Amino acid sequence: MSSYPVLHLRQEQRPYEHRAFSPDVVGKLVAAGYPVHVERSSTDPSYERIFKDQEYSDAGAKLVDTHTWTDADKGTLILGLKELPEEDFPLKNDHIQFSHCYKDQGGWEKVLGRFPRGGSTLYDLEFLVDEQGRRVSAFGYHAGFAGAALALKVWAWQLTHPASEPLPSVENFTSGRGYYLNEEELVQQIREDVAAGEKVAGRKPHAMILGALGRCGRGAADMFKRAGLTDENLTKWDLNETKDKQGPYKEIVDSDIFLNAIYLSDPIPPFVNQETLSSPDRKLTVVCDVSCDTSNPHNPIPIYNTLTTFTKPTLPVKVPSSELPLSVIAIDHLPSMMPREASDAFSQGLLESLLTLKDRDSAPVWKRAEDLFKKHVSRLPPGLQKKEV
Numbered sequence: 001m002s003s004y005p006v007l008h009l010r011q012e013q014r015p016y017e018h019r020a021f022s023p024d025v026v027g028k029l030v031a032a033g034y035p036v037h038v039e040r041s042s043t044d045p046s047y048e049r050i051f052k053d054q055e056y057s058d059a060g061a062k063l064v065d066t067h068t069w070t071d072a073d074k075g076t077l078i079l080g081l082k083e084l085p086e087e088d089f090p091l092k093n094d095h096i097q098f099s100h101c102y103k104d105q106g107g108w109e110k111v112l113g114r115f116p117r118g119g120s121t122l123y124d125l126e127f128l129v130d131e132q133g134r135r136v137s138a139f140g141y142h143a144g145f146a147g148a149a150l151a152l153k154v155w156a157w158q159l160t161h162p163a164s165e166p167l168p169s170v171e172n173f174t175s176g177r178g179y180y181l182n183e184e185e186l187v188q189q190i191r192e193d194v195a196a197g198e199k200v201a202g203r204k205p206h207a208m209i210l211g212a213l214g215r216c217g218r219g220a221a222d223m224f225k226r227a228g229l230t231d232e233n234l235t236k237w238d239l240n241e242t243k244d245k246q247g248p249y250k251e252i253v254d255s256d257i258f259l260n261a262i263y264l265s266d267p268i269p270p271f272v273n274q275e276t277l278s279s280p281d282r283k284l285t286v287v288c289d290v291s292c293d294t295s296n297p298h299n300p301i302p303i304y305n306t307l308t309t310f311t312k313p314t315l316p317v318k319v320p321s322s323e324l325p326l327s328v329i330a331i332d333h334l335p336s337m338m339p340r341e342a343s344d345a346f347s348q349g350l351l352e353s354l355l356t357l358k359d360r361d362s363a364p365v366w367k368r369a370e371d372l373f374k375k376h377v378s379r380l381p382p383g384l385q386k387k388e389v
């Protein structure tokens with residue numbers, strides 16, 4: 001290959017998705033020689049990008065009309081984060097994005113089939129890995145950070161509001177936006193929440209993280225620390241602490257907040273269940289399940305079964321013969337609560353790989369992603385594997 005393909009950054013088409021490849025990274029691609037076209041942001045508040053159009057044009061990108069990626073010249077590489085809207089036309093250009101069609105998700109054949117039918121390749125961001133098989137970039141850190149922030153907010157809310165009043169929509173705390181403009185805005189607000197809760201409880205909360213050494217776990221620990229929790233207020237467990245003893249764990253119900261951030265790969269006994277929750281000594285009032293393995297038969301938090309949202313962030317869990325509340329947060333797109341930093345960090349993590357796109361036929365990271373794409377295409381019904389004429 002070795003010529004600089006045009007990169008076309010599309011406006012996301014999923015509501016409440018404000019993240020995007022950052023202007024900083026776009027500027028570095030332009031400086032390296034890549035022509036970058038950026039679709040103007042939608043002006044609909046539910047879709048509006050966190051970055052201003054001007055930030056992209058200042059970085060050297062050419063602004064183009066919204067949703068024009070379908071008309072891009074052949075050879076243009078389309079960049080986006082989330083999956084495309086459900087449509088049927090074959091895709092003639094290569095795409096870089098999360099597509100969620102490699103694990104037999106409902107409708108995967110139709111989603112994946114659009115690429116071979118149009119003669120194009122999907123480079124799925126979830127499976128972009130280095131030579132050790134580690135993800136090149138991921139949103140986990142900010143998922144943990146945002147999850148810990150919400151958990152602290154719920155802890156303080158429970159102490160300062162009647163039990164019948166659940167935490168309202170995140171919009172109530174973000175001037176109607178539904179997301180925080182930046183990390184500082186979030187951290188400042190959570191520090192105030194914790195101070196209000198501390199006034200009632202007479203102490204800071206104790207939080208426990210499971211999966212503390214992973215991306216989400218590290219983000220959660222940083223948020224808890226930024227909110228003023230000390231090492232004494234924080235229990236951090238990872239495989240070392242769970243390998244020799246099976247759940248459920250008493251340490252979880254002895255904490256005010258439990259944040260689960262493990263990567264579930266094998267069946268394991270539950271971390272917490274109705275029996276441990278029934279302990280008369282329970283302190284636990286907030287569970288933030290960042291991992292959200294809700295529909296997995298081996299879900300280690302089998303005390304709830306529905307995901308929650310930024311609009312309705314918590315779910316009450318009834319514990320028989322206990323007056324103490326218990327709220328579960330299980331939002332599967334937590335990084336969207338802090339789109340600026342999440343986008344910056346994710347884009348920065350990808351930069352080195354993006355700079356090799358002109359040689360993507362041979363650059364190992366893209367070659368691996370292409371081989372994986374081909375492997376999954378070979379699982380499609382024969383009629384969907386070939387380019388349509």
Ligand SMILES: NC(=O)c1ccc[n+]([C@@H]2O[C@H](COP(=O)([O-])OP(=O)(O)OC[C@H]3O[C@@H](n4cnc5c(N)ncnc54)[C@H](O)[C@@H]3O)[C@@H](O)[C@H]2O)c1
Nearest residue numbers: 140143211213214215216238239242262263291332333334
């Ligand atoms: N809710 C969201 O918005 C959101 C966003 C990103 C990721 N996630 C999910 O969060 C989970 C974690 O993602 P990650 O990127 O941090 O993964 P990761 O692989 O970086 O970290 C997972 C950690 O869990 C630990 N772990 C695994 N099994 C354990 C066990 N039985 N006991 C103790 N520790 C254990 C691992 O050692 C590792 O340190 C994944 O399921 C991911 O899909 C959710």
